[in-house]
Amino acid sequence: MRRIEFEGKERMNRLEKIVKVILTILGLISIFTTIGIIFSLFEETLMFFKEVSIVEFLTGTKWTPLLEPTHFGVLPLVAGTMLIVVIAAFISIPIGLGSAIYLSEYAPKKVRKILKPVLEVLAGVPSIVYGYFALTAITPFIRNIFPETSVYNALSAGIAVGIMTIPLVSSMSEDAMMAVPDSLRNGAYALGATKLEVTKDVVIPTAMSSIVASFILAISRAIGETMIVAMAAGSTPKLTFNPLESIQTMTGYIVQISMGDVPYGSLAYKTLFAVGTLLFLMTFTLNVISRYFVRKYRRAY
Amino acid sequence: MEAILSVRNLNFYYGDNRALKDINMDIYKNNVTAFIGPSGCGKSTFLRTLNRMNDFIENVKVEGSIIYEGKDIYSKEMEPVELRRRIGMVFQKPNPFPKTIYENIVYGLRKNGVNKKEILDEVVEKTLKAVALYDEVKDKIYKSALELSGGQQQRLCIARAIAMQPDVVLMDEPTSALDPISTMKIEELVLELKKDYTIIIVTHSMQQAARISDYTAFFLNGEVIEYDETSKIFSNPRDKRTEDYITGRFG
Numbered sequence: 001m002r003r004i005e006f007e008g009k010e011r012m013n014r015l016e017k018i019v020k021v022i023l024t025i026l027g028l029i030s031i032f033t034t035i036g037i038i039f040s041l042f043e044e045t046l047m048f049f050k051e052v053s054i055v056e057f058l059t060g061t062k063w064t065p066l067l068e069p070t071h072f073g074v075l076p077l078v079a080g081t082m083l084i085v086v087i088a089a090f091i092s093i094p095i096g097l098g099s100a101i102y103l104s105e106y107a108p109k110k111v112r113k114i115l116k117p118v119l120e121v122l123a124g125v126p127s128i129v130y131g132y133f134a135l136t137a138i139t140p141f142i143r144n145i146f147p148e149t150s151v152y153n154a155l156s157a158g159i160a161v162g163i164m165t166i167p168l169v170s171s172m173s174e175d176a177m178m179a180v181p182d183s184l185r186n187g188a189y190a191l192g193a194t195k196l197e198v199t200k201d202v203v204i205p206t207a208m209s210s211i212v213a214s215f216i217l218a219i220s221r222a223i224g225e226t227m228i229v230a231m232a233a234g235s236t237p238k239l240t241f242n243p244l245e246s247i248q249t250m251t252g253y254i255v256q257i258s259m260g261d262v263p264y265g266s267l268a269y270k271t272l273f274a275v276g277t278l279l280f281l282m283t284f285t286l287n288v289i290s291r292y293f294v295r296k297y298r299r300a301y
Numbered sequence: 302m303e304a305i306l307s308v309r310n311l312n313f314y315y316g317d318n319r320a321l322k323d324i325n326m327d328i329y330k331n332n333v334t335a336f337i338g339p340s341g342c343g344k345s346t347f348l349r350t351l352n353r354m355n356d357f358i359e360n361v362k363v364e365g366s367i368i369y370e371g372k373d374i375y376s377k378e379m380e381p382v383e384l385r386r387r388i389g390m391v392f393q394k395p396n397p398f399p400k401t402i403y404e405n406i407v408y409g410l411r412k413n414g415v416n417k418k419e420i421l422d423e424v425v426e427k428t429l430k431a432v433a434l435y436d437e438v439k440d441k442i443y444k445s446a447l448e449l450s451g452g453q454q455q456r457l458c459i460a461r462a463i464a465m466q467p468d469v470v471l472m473d474e475p476t477s478a479l480d481p482i483s484t485m486k487i488e489e490l491v492l493e494l495k496k497d498y499t500i501i502i503v504t505h506s507m508q509q510a511a512r513i514s515d516y517t518a519f520f521l522n523g524e525v526i527e528y529d530e531t532s533k534i535f536s537n538p539r540d541k542r543t544e545d546y547i548t549g550r551f552g
Contacts, residue, residue, distance in 0.1 A: 109359060183396040186354060187458070191409030191465060192386035201408070206399055 041280065044273035051267055057274060063237035063253075065268045076237040077275060080247035081223055083154045084161055084233065087243060088222040091162025093215055096169025100211075103170070104177035105199050116174070123167035131231035134160035139232065146244055152234030155243035160228045165218040172217065176210030177203050213293040220286035224279065226251040250279045305330040305468060305499050306351060311365035313343075313350055313523075315358070320346050322523045324365070328469075328516075333491060333500045335510035335531065338520030339551070344503045347520070348471050351501065352388040353381045386413065389462035390471040394478050395454035397446035397461075402429075402438055405446045405457055409465045428460040432490055452483025459490065463498065470494065472502040476509065488513050507547055511535050519543045 049057070052072045060073015099119065103112050139156040143149045180203050188198045204211065234246030235256050248256070254272055262268045304327035313321035321343050328334050336344035349355045350363060353374060366373040374384055386409065397405050406428055407421045415421065425442060429435040434456045438449065446457055455475060462470055472491070476484040491500055491513050504510050510517050511531060518528040519540075527534060527543045538544045545551055 181396070183392055183394055184398060186357075186390075186392060187396040187398065187461075188408070189354065189357070190352065190385055190390035190392075191412065191461065192382050193409070193412050194382055197412055201412075202398055 038280070041273055041277050044270055045277040048267070048270035048274040051270070052274075061239050063248075065271045066262075070267075072271065074250075074275060074278060076239045077248060077250045077253050078278075079239050079241070080154065080229075080233070080237065080252070081249040083241060083243060083247060084158045084225070084229055084249055085219055085222045087155060087158025088162035088165060088225075089215070089219055091159055092165040092169050092218050092222075095162075096166045096214070096218065097173055097211065099166070100170040100173035100177060101199060101204075104174045105195070105203060116171075119167045119170055123171065125164070127164060127225060127227040128231070130160045130164045131157075131228040134228055134232035142244070149244040150234065150246040152232060152236075152246040153244050154233050154247045157229045157231075157233035158243065160232060161222045161225050164225070164228065165221050168218045168221060169214045172214035173207065173211045176207035176214075179210075180206045209293040209296045213290040216286050216290035216293070220283045220290070223286070224251065224283050226255055230255040250275050254279075302332075303330045304328060305369070307368040309366045309368070311347075311350065311363070311367065313346060313355070313364075314362040316360050320523050321350070324525050326518060326525060326528055328499065328501060330499050331495055331497075332515040333495050333502060333513055334516040334518065335514035336501070336503045336518050336520060337505075337507055337510050338546070340505070342520040343523040344518075344520040345473055346523075348473055348501060348503050351469070351471055352385050352390055354385075354390065356381055386465055387467050388469040388471060389465055389467035391455070391458050391462055391473065391475045393474045395451055395458050397449070397454050397457055399445065399447055401444060402442045402446045402449070402457060406461050406464050408461065413465075424464050428464045431463060431494070432456040432460040433486065434460060450483075452479050452486065455479060455483065455487060456490065459487070459494075463494065467498065469499045469501065472500065474503050474505060477505060484509075507535075519546060521546070 057072050057074050059075070060071055061075050062071035062073050063076045064071045099115075103115060103119075107115065134156045138159050139149075139151065139153065142153065142156055143151075149155070184202050184206060185198050188202045193201065229249045229252045233249060233252055235248050235252060236246040237248040237253065238245060240247065253275055257268065257272050306326075306328040308324055308326045308328075311321055311324040312319060324347060336348060338344050346355065351367060351374075355361055355363070363375055366375065368374075369379075369384070369388070372379055398408065400408070403421075403425055406425045407415075410421060410424060426435065429438065429442070434453060437453060438457075441448070446454065449457060455478075459470070459472075459475070476487050479487065488509065491502065494500060495515075502510075502514065514531045516529065517531040517534040519526045519534065519538075519542075521542055527538060527540045529539075534543065535547060538547065
């Protein structure tokens with residue numbers, strides 16, 4: 001047979017090198033833009049703290065950066081965010097976990113095949129749609145029951161944020177529970193455990209770290225959620241825990257100022273960055289914690 | 302000889318596929334009964350019908366009856382949960398719960414309302430001794446069972462099963478994931494346990510069946526080809542197919 005001449009290895013090597021260089025550049029771009037954003041955020045924040053003490057910012061209970069006399073206590077915004085987060089968590093954690101348990105342990109295969117994609121589609125609904133839903137459906141409903149409720153209120157927005165984060169909890173928790181090997185379930189069944197006991201004693205504890213991670217991610221998402229709270233929660237920075245009042249979250253404040261006509265470089269302008277940095281640190285910490293839980297889970301099985 | 306389980310005309314279907322065909326068999330008390338046969342012959346499926354572990358698979362059907370203590374285990378009076386307390390099971394791959402050794406052993410007891418510490422402590426010690434694991438783990442019974450070796454985990458799973466004081470222990474290829482020394486220990490354990498329990502073991506190893514069982518059933522394509530005392534099956538099989546299998550001509 002004729003000896004076949006193969007093209008040299010050189011061509012392959014050249015292509016390999018070029019691809020490697022391109023991919024490295026792309027990777028670096030994503031890393032450096034992120035670092036750049038964080039850097040500029042921190043830079044403006046430092047400028048802000050030259051004019052306002054960090055103690056006043058973190059402990060002050062009044063937030064009136066645009067009104068004389070100005071106050072720069074961020075606590076009302078933090079409280080507003082927390083109120084939304086707590087309400088959202090009360091919705092998304094039980095419903096998300098419940099549907100995850102149903103899908104993973106109780107639903108017949110056919111039902112799961114239909115329901116799981118439906119839940120995942122829910123995760124793709126733009127948050128402005130939820131905001132609109134909060135304003136036009138949830139708020140009137142609440143006002144029917146509690147007529148003294150403000151048009152803009154934390155409860156309505158919190159519920160909408162909660163509904164939005166259900167798929168986050170259910171999808172991640174369900175994946176974790178599905179990953180629990182059947183051999184473990186069978187082991188418990190063979191000892192005379194009921195289905196509920198198997199779920200409660202074996203499946204959930206084994207998947208616990210990922211379940212907790214999903215809760216944290218949902219909370220982190222709720223903290224960062226902007227559109228719904230900007231539309232439905234109001235714009236009254238207020239240190240209150242009454243969910244029926246109008247409040248303002250950190251994100252809501254940022255939207256309000258960004259869209260207003262605050263002069264570039266003014267102190268009010270710089271508050272954006274201070275609030276933004278605080279927001280970033282909160283969600284970043286939560287994401288780190290959630291990653292820690294996921295990794296802990298991988299170790300066991 | 303007293304039969305503890307009597308299987309009559311048992312058929313089992315996965316969808317339309319008839320996986321077990323007209324099985325009739327008496328399982329004798331305080332004996333070791335081995336099921337042998339090539340992969341896919343139905344021996345594991347049959348084992349799992351005995352404590353209704355097949356209930357969890359969708360789209361299966363059982364016909365015929367399995368009489369245990371005068372009752373058909375597939376009748377309405379029989380609670381599968383209760384049945385599995387009395388007929389325990391050990392699986393192919395060791396499957397300890399991600400809990401402590403102690404909690405693994407007492408799990409079944411706790412689920413059945415036994416919570417007295419003295420009783421639980423006693424059961425843990427006794428069962429660990431019964432499976433010859435006590436000396437190896439006595440200092441770490443409050444540590445995670447996942448830290449044990451595969452062979453130790455499997456003996457723990459046997460301890461977990463006998464902690465329920467079952468009548469019958471089903472073993473589904475319990476040594477197939479283990480090294481030879483661990484396998485030997487499990488085999489010794491089986492011989493020890495048959496004084497108190499009836500043991501049914503599925504094995505792919507004919508040597509293992511010959512070493513430890515009193516009765517052997519040979520399965521092929523969902524049928525029991527031959528069921529008899531182990532010595533007869535291995536020295537003087539009546540059916541040509543049994544002979545071919547045990548002499549290694551197929552399977």
